[in-house]
Amino acid sequence: MLKKVLIANRGEIAVRVIRTCREMGIATVAVYSELDRDALHVRLADEAYALGGQTAAESYLNTEAILDVIERSGADAVHPGYGFFSENTDFARAITERGVTFIGPPPEAIEVMGDKISARHAAERAGVSGVPGRTDVLTSPDQVVAFGAEFGWPVAIKAAFGGGGRGMKVVAGPDDAADALESAMRESLSYFGRDECYVERYLAWPRHVEMQVICDTHGNALWLGERDCSAQRRHQKLVEESPAPNFPHEVRVAMGEASVKVAKACGYVNAGTVEFLYQDGEFFFLEMNTRLQVEHPVTELVTGLDLVEWQLKVAAGEPLGFTQDDVQCNGHAIEVRINAENPAGGAFTPSPGTISRMVAPGGPGVRLDAGYESGDTVSQYYDNLVAKLVVWGHDREAARKRMLRAIAETVIEGVATTLPADIAILEHPDFVAGEHSTNWVEQTLDLSGITAYAAPPAPAPAEGEEATPRVLRDVTAEVDGRRYQVKLWVPDLGDAVAVQGSGGGARGAAPKRTKSASAAAGSGTVAVPMQGTIVKVLVDVGDTVELGQTVCVLEAMKMENNVNAEKAGTITEVRVAPGESVGPGDVIAIIE
Ligand code: MV4
Numbered sequence: 001m002l003k004k005v006l007i008a009n010r011g012e013i014a015v016r017v018i019r020t021c022r023e024m025g026i027a028t029v030a031v032y033s034e035l036d037r038d039a040l041h042v043r044l045a046d047e048a049y050a051l052g053g054q055t056a057a058e059s060y061l062n063t064e065a066i067l068d069v070i071e072r073s074g075a076d077a078v079h080p081g082y083g084f085f086s087e088n089t090d091f092a093r094a095i096t097e098r099g100v101t102f103i104g105p106p107p108e109a110i111e112v113m114g115d116k117i118s119a120r121h122a123a124e125r126a127g128v129s130g131v132p133g134r135t136d137v138l139t140s141p142d143q144v145v146a147f148g149a150e151f152g153w154p155v156a157i158k159a160a161f162g163g164g165g166r167g168m169k170v171v172a173g174p175d176d177a178a179d180a181l182e183s184a185m186r187e188s189l190s191y192f193g194r195d196e197c198y199v200e201r202y203l204a205w206p207r208h209v210e211m212q213v214i215c216d217t218h219g220n221a222l223w224l225g226e227r228d229c230s231a232q233r234r235h236q237k238l239v240e241e242s243p244a245p246n247f248p249h250e251v252r253v254a255m256g257e258a259s260v261k262v263a264k265a266c267g268y269v270n271a272g273t274v275e276f277l278y279q280d281g282e283f284f285f286l287e288m289n290t291r292l293q294v295e296h297p298v299t300e301l302v303t304g305l306d307l308v309e310w311q312l313k314v315a316a317g318e319p320l321g322f323t324q325d326d327v328q329c330n331g332h333a334i335e336v337r338i339n340a341e342n343p344a345g346g347a348f349t350p351s352p353g354t355i356s357r358m359v360a361p362g363g364p365g366v367r368l369d370a371g372y373e374s375g376d377t378v379s380q381y382y383d384n385l386v387a388k389l390v391v392w393g394h395d396r397e398a399a400r401k402r403m404l405r406a407i408a409e410t411v412i413e414g415v416a417t418t419l420p421a422d423i424a425i426l427e428h429p430d431f432v433a434g435e436h437s438t439n440w441v442e443q444t445l446d447l448s449g450i451t452a453y454a455a456p457p458a459p460a461p462a463e464g465e466e467a468t469p470r471v472l473r474d475v476t477a478e479v480d481g482r483r484y485q486v487k488l489w490v491p492d493l494g495d496a497v498a499v500q501g502s503g504g505g506a507r508g509a510a511p512k513r514t515k516s517a518s519a520a521a522g523s524g525t526v527a528v529p530m531q532g533t534i535v536k537v538l539v540d541v542g543d544t545v546e547l548g549q550t551v552c553v554l555e556a557m558k559m560e561n562n563v564n565a566e567k568a569g570t571i572t573e574v575r576v577a578p579g580e581s582v583g584p585g586d587v588i589a590i591i592e
Helices: 011-023 040-044 063-073 089-097 107-114 116-125 141-151 174-192 249-265 296-303 307-315 396-409 419-427 515-523
Strands: 004-007 027-032 047-050 077-079 155-159 169-171 197-201 207-215 221-233 236-242 270-279 282-289 332-339 357-359 366-370 385-393 411-413 470-479 482-491 525-527 532-537 550-556 559-564 569-574 587-591
Touching: 004 011, 004 063, 011 027, 011 040, 011 307, 011 366, 011 385, 027 040, 027 063, 047 063, 063 089, 077 307, 089 107, 107 116, 107 282, 116 197, 116 249, 116 282, 141 155, 141 174, 141 197, 155 174, 169 174, 174 197, 207 249, 207 282, 207 307, 221 249, 221 296, 236 296, 236 419, 249 270, 249 282, 270 307, 296 307, 296 332, 296 366, 296 385, 332 396, 332 419, 385 396, 396 419, 550 587
Parallel strands: 004 027, 004 077, 027 047
Antiparallel strands: 155 169, 155 197, 207 221, 207 270, 221 236, 236 332, 270 282, 332 385, 357 411, 366 385, 470 482, 470 559, 525 587, 532 550, 550 559, 569 587
C-alpha cells in the first residue's frame, strides 16, 4: 500500500483526497502557493510545503517545484486531483520516471484521450461510435460543405485539441462553412496552440451523460453507473445527478459496456469517465476524461463506493475488490456546485473575497465537500469552486427536495455564490421533468430575475421619510417568551452593526456589505438599526468585546433584537441606558 501521497492540487479536491488517505493510514503532503499558506487543505495535511508564487502557473503548475517537494517529502505517490496537471502527459511521465506512483492512468492513455480525434479513433476501434462525422483534419470548407450535404445541416466544427466546448462552431448551412472553419481554426490555435479541426453532425438538444469507469492493473475494468451533467452554463457544470432521468436501463448497460471497451482500448488504469451525448435514445462517444471528476461524489452516494480509496488501491497494484455484478446503484444523488460567482441577472460574475461566515447544512443524506471554512479567502487566481453540496434520496424527487432543504440551510457570507441559480434550476418544471439538455440553461432557463441574495425588493420609504438605503436582515427575535425568525428591512449600516440573525442560506443570506459600511465598521461605531427602546445594556466603558458580541438589546416592533459589535476592541463610550428611546442609526457605543 502507498505510504505517503503528495496531493498536487488545492481546494476541495485536495481536502477530499486527504480525508480518504487519512482513513487508510496514508500520510499526506500538501503543497501550497503563497496565497494558500493557511488554506484548508494545508491545515488538514500531515505535511505542507510551499511552492512559491501566487498564480497557478507560478505554483500548482510549477513542475520543478512539485518534483522538489516529492524529493524533500519522500512521497511515494502523487494524486493530481482534477484540473492543473491531472491530464498532463509530461507531468505524469516526470513522476513515473522518478519511480514515484502517479495516481491515475498511464501517460500513454492520457495522450490518446487528450486529442479528440485520436480519442474518437480509439473509441471507434473499440466499436463505440462518436456523433456521425469525419475525423480527418479539415483543410478546406469544401470538406464541411460535402459533409453537410451528406449528413444534413447544421454541422459542428470542433477543435481536435479542444475541450469544454471552446472552439466549437455550429454551421447552419453551406454559405457559413468558410467563415466558421476559419474562425474555429483561429480560436483553436489561440486557445489550445493547435488549429486542427474536424466536423460532425450537430445534435440540437442533447443530454450530457457520462459513465464512471475504474480499471485495475490485473485486467479488470468496470463501469460504475452514469451521471447526467446536462445542467451546464457555458460548459461549466452547475448540477449533476445519478442516475440520469428518463434513461432506460438497457441504454445504461449498453453505455457502461461501451465505456469499458473504450477504457480497455487505450490501456486505461484507475478511475476515468467516458462522456457521451444522448439524444433520441441514442448515445454517441464524445471524449474520455482521464482523471477523477469534480462530480464523482454523485457516483459514490449511489454505489456506496469511495472512489479515492479505489484509486489509491489500484495505484498500489491491488485488484478491484468487487465485480460488475457487485456494483449496485441505489437511490438518487444530486450535486450542486457552489462557486464564488454572482449569478444575478444570469451574469455569474466572479466574486472573490473572504468568506466571513460559512455554515454547512446537515442531516440525513447530506454531504458538503468544501475547500474553505469561515474566514478563508477565495482568490481570483484559482478556480472559484468553494464547495460541492451533494445529497442522496431514495428517488429523484426525494433527492431534489432534500437538496433544496440543504441549500436553504447553507450559509456562505462574504462572497456571492451560485446557490440562487442552483435553486432556480432545481425548481424549474423542465428540470423536475428531466427534460433539460445541454442548451437548456442558456436557451430556456430565465435567470434574469435572480439576485445574489434572494431578498425581495425593499419597501418604498414612508411618506416624508428620506430614502435611507435599507437591507433585509434575517433576525432572531423573542416576543412574549416565544422565539421568532423574521426578516426586517433595516437601514443599511453595513458592518457597523449586526442585528443578530440566523445568517441566511441562498434565500436569505445577509446582503453584501457596502464599502462605506466597512469603513464604519473600522471606526467601531455600534449603531441601532431601527427605532426602538433599549431594554438591556450589556457592556460598560473599559469592557473588552469580541466580534459579534451583543452590546445591547433593543426592543422594536414588539421584538427583542440583539445589537452586536462588528469589531473586537474596548468599549470607550456607552451612550444609552435601559428605557431610553433611540432612532435608526443612533450610535449607542464606541469601540476602539
Ligand atoms: C457537441 C454538441 C452537439 N453536437 N457535438 C461541448 C463541449 C464538448 N465536450 C463537446 N460539446 C458538444 N458537442 C455535436 N456533434 C453539443 C456540445 C455541447 C455540450 C456537450 C456536453 C456538455 C455540455 C455542452 C454544452 C454545449 C454544447
